[in-house]
Amino acid sequence: xxxxxDYGVGNLFSLQSSLRYLGEDVEVTSDPDKIRKADRIIxxxxxxxxxxxxxxxxxxxxxxxxxxxxxxxxxxxxxxxMQLLLxxxxxxxxxxxxxxxKGTVVPIEGAxxxxxxxxHIGWNALQLKRDESGRADKLFKYINDGDYVYFxxxxxxTDCAASVIADTEYGAMLTAAVANGNVYxxxxxxxxxxxxxxxxxKAFCEIQTDCxxxxxxxxxx
Amino acid sequence: xxxxRIIPCLDVKDGRVVKGVNFKGLADVSSPVALAxxxxxxxxxxxVFYDITASNEGRKIFTDILTETASKVFIPxxxxxxxxxxEDFDRVLKCGADKVSVNSGAxxxxxxIGEAAKLYGDQCVVLSVDIAKIDGVYRVFAxxxxxxxxxxxxxxxRRGVADGAGEIVVNSIDTDGVKQGFDIPMLKAVCEAxxxxxxxxxxxxxxxxxxxxFEAIPDIDAGLAASIFHFGEVAINDLKKAMADAGIxxxx
Numbered sequence: 001x002x003x004x005x006d007y008g009v010g011n012l013f014s015l016q017s018s019l020r021y022l023g024e025d026v027e028v029t030s031d032p033d034k035i036r037k038a039d040r041i042i043x044x045x046x047x048x049x050x051x052x053x054x055x056x057x058x059x060x061x062x063x064x065x066x067x068x069x070x071x072x073x074x075x076x077x078x079x080x081x082m083q084l085l086l087x088x089x090x091x092x093x094x095x096x097x098x099x100x101x102k103g104t105v106v107p108i109e110g111a112x113x114x115x116x117x118x119x120h121i122g123w124n125a126l127q128l129k130r131d132e133s134g135r136a137d138k139l140f141k142y143i144n145d146g147d148y149v150y151f152x153x154x155x156x157x158t159d160c161a162a163s164v165i166a167d168t169e170y171g172a173m174l175t176a177a178v179a180n181g182n183v184y185x186x187x188x189x190x191x192x193x194x195x196x197x198x199x200x201x202k203a204f205c206e207i208q209t210d211c212x213x214x215x216x217x218x219x220x221x
Numbered sequence: 222x223x224x225x226r227i228i229p230c231l232d233v234k235d236g237r238v239v240k241g242v243n244f245k246g247l248a249d250v251s252s253p254v255a256l257a258x259x260x261x262x263x264x265x266x267x268x269v270f271y272d273i274t275a276s277n278e279g280r281k282i283f284t285d286i287l288t289e290t291a292s293k294v295f296i297p298x299x300x301x302x303x304x305x306x307x308e309d310f311d312r313v314l315k316c317g318a319d320k321v322s323v324n325s326g327a328x329x330x331x332x333x334i335g336e337a338a339k340l341y342g343d344q345c346v347v348l349s350v351d352i353a354k355i356d357g358v359y360r361v362f363a364x365x366x367x368x369x370x371x372x373x374x375x376x377x378x379r380r381g382v383a384d385g386a387g388e389i390v391v392n393s394i395d396t397d398g399v400k401q402g403f404d405i406p407m408l409k410a411v412c413e414a415x416x417x418x419x420x421x422x423x424x425x426x427x428x429x430x431x432x433x434x435f436e437a438i439p440d441i442d443a444g445l446a447a448s449i450f451h452f453g454e455v456a457i458n459d460l461k462k463a464m465a466d467a468g469i470x471x472x473x
Contacts (some may be wrong), residue, residue, distance in 0.1 A: 013317045017292040047342045123472045124223045148472040152344045
């Protein structure tokens, strides 16, 4: 079962529908027991960082996410959900994230040259990072370099070079996806990215728990 | 590089798409769900569902159709038509809409833009504006383009963006239905005034009209049309290919 964490932020209809479409057993939940029993976890999110981070903590879900990330269970943050996995955000002030991925969240404004519209809304191409043997991350095993996915955001993750598994170009290079062990983050919306998005979700659903259980421990080192 | 978007708009009344012809492989042309799936396969970058139902019963059918579509089609979905309150936003967002477009509702109650943006985020709020040039000035029209509000259009759009509209759909009454191309001067004026995505609507009659639009206004983000897609005059996959061939960034 896939648990989509419900902490009162965002519209989860499409995410749930897309996973069901793939034939997955999926539940939108804030029940710690269900999340602990899940094979994989998705942390969604739209809206403002400060508000979402506060809700994640006050609902007790931040604690569960931290605990579950350490088990090596596949976990994916989407959009603001991804940004929450990082150490901090400078969206209207300075706010702490979960720190499961090293890096910070900063405005696109200032990174992209003048004339680039904010938010970055629309379909943009993924530039996949490859390891020494030329392989892209397993999250992208069913897609190709240059495939398009759908973005909607005004802030992006930076100082996370070690975790970046894909970038996208918007006047500047913006982080499109990150991974640290089995903790994944997608800035774009796979559930809104047509066939390509579905293939990314399918790949995520095939990632197995990392029995080493080291996930998340590397962050911040 | 971010691509230029092509957006078919489906007018839905009592659960059926109002305009439409037969496509190969599409048995029921007036089924919004089937047409949405068809367009998605053809390469549509986004879909707009426009609710032109007047009755409460029709509303219920509309949201049922929206739910079904959002369970099968995984590209961004904007809903418009009859949006006047936060409850309307809530109703369609719960059924799978990603963005909600307000038009006359914002003219009646401009506060709704800021209120909705605060609740759901700027990215969720689309301000749709019907504009005609009257005595050399762009004016905002209400009630589906029937009523001149007297408001200056560029001011209205600037104000909407300041309040939190994350995207603007600009529909030119002067070119709508004429099929002689988009209203380039008017769209240019809007693009120069705001720094959020602008979607052009009204006037497309053929593939070249879209090419002309994107070449004349590099800042325009998307082209929206209805009947030319439904009547098969322009096939979305042909259009996207023609855009790519012309050097316009397009998702193929």
